[in-house]
Amino acid sequence: MPRLPNETEPVTLDTFLRGLWQENPVFVMLLGMCPVLAVTNSAINALAMGLASTFVLVMSNSLVSLMRNFIPKQVRIATYIIIIATFVTMVDYTIQAISLELYNALGAFIQLIVVNCMILGRAEAYASKQPLWPTIINGLGIGAGFTFALLCLGVVREILGAGQLFGIDLFGDSFQPWVVMILPPGGFFVLGAWLLIFAWFRERKQRLSKLQEVTQHGG
């Protein structure tokens, strides 16, 4: 049964799984396209960006959920942005502390997590209406879906564009890398291919469920 916008959601497995498939932020909602196209030129960059975004999403949405009854409607967006920017700054320092090489590879896209519409969208549409526990589970699901999507792109682009996976050579010297795959156009090609596959899966699922319905009514 559909849920009313302000109705509290019970925590189920679906709260988490929705973000992975039905409400996947990249393949279904097409949110956060900027990092999706820009940093997925290698699997490690994709994984790091996915994990960083997940941390910011879960932490900022948790704080928004805890403060949801105290934040006046008129200043809610400003408040969400301050909260998100705080956690992005923490992630920024943490990545610099872990590896400067990774930090340089991700460039300005770490700071740009602040304006990732996936995070602000979740704060406005979910965290500001739900208690802490469902918010954390839902945030983890959406973050996992985002990381999964980035990895889908990063793995394909690194294999085709550099002949490597997580920096490990796969094909030896005989392989001629498709450099275009690690350039921006390659991001669009691979994203297009993944969207096509996801659309095909969705359509197939709908067709099968319709067929099942017709069979049941017919019987």
Add this chain to the structure above:
Amino acid sequence: MSDTHSSPLPASQATPSGKMLRTLGLVATLSGLLVVLSYRVTLPMIEHNKRMAIEKALYTVVPGAVTRQDFVFDGDSVKAADNTGEGVHIYAGYDDQGRLKGVAMEAAAPGYQDVIRILYGYDPYCQCIRGFEVLKMAETPGIGDKIVKDAAFQANFEALDAQPHPSGSGLANPIVLVKPGQKTQPWQIDAISGATISSRAVARMLNDSSQMMSPIIKNYLSLLERGTRS
């Protein structure tokens, strides 16, 4: 007659400004505390990573060096670096006998996508640049990053002439970029075909830095050779 205009909230329902200010103030304070806390916790690790990156690059661009000492040019003179001093850093590399093998300095210039930062090695005895390592760049993979990967381009820096002008100001011959395959002089750099902007950035930053630092290294060579042992 129905009123289709949205009426303003009655005074009893409108949020008082004080409450909005209190909320924003509370969130901003919490935010400030978290940012300062994470900065203080990660600062030693970030500083350590930066030192390690420079050290790793130094031993590559100054071949034969096994130890280092840091100096700083503060605009007037060169002196041993301390944590408080601002200025241009000079990293001197010494072999196991304590002999000066060369110095390394940072240089930067805008590349195709962002500023490229390098550490280059300068040999004060041949008065030439011996190589460079990229500390930070965001050049296009497969194109601009050839400044690191292209062997022919790297060959420019086996002994790139950077001798100071006899007058003691600037270089005798400015370091310039020439079209691919047209290098005829030791102070020229062969550009990379298809990556002209990135190779021009390298030439520009090396020229700008050497114009200033090459005469200074010559003047303070005895201090650099002696190190801080005196």
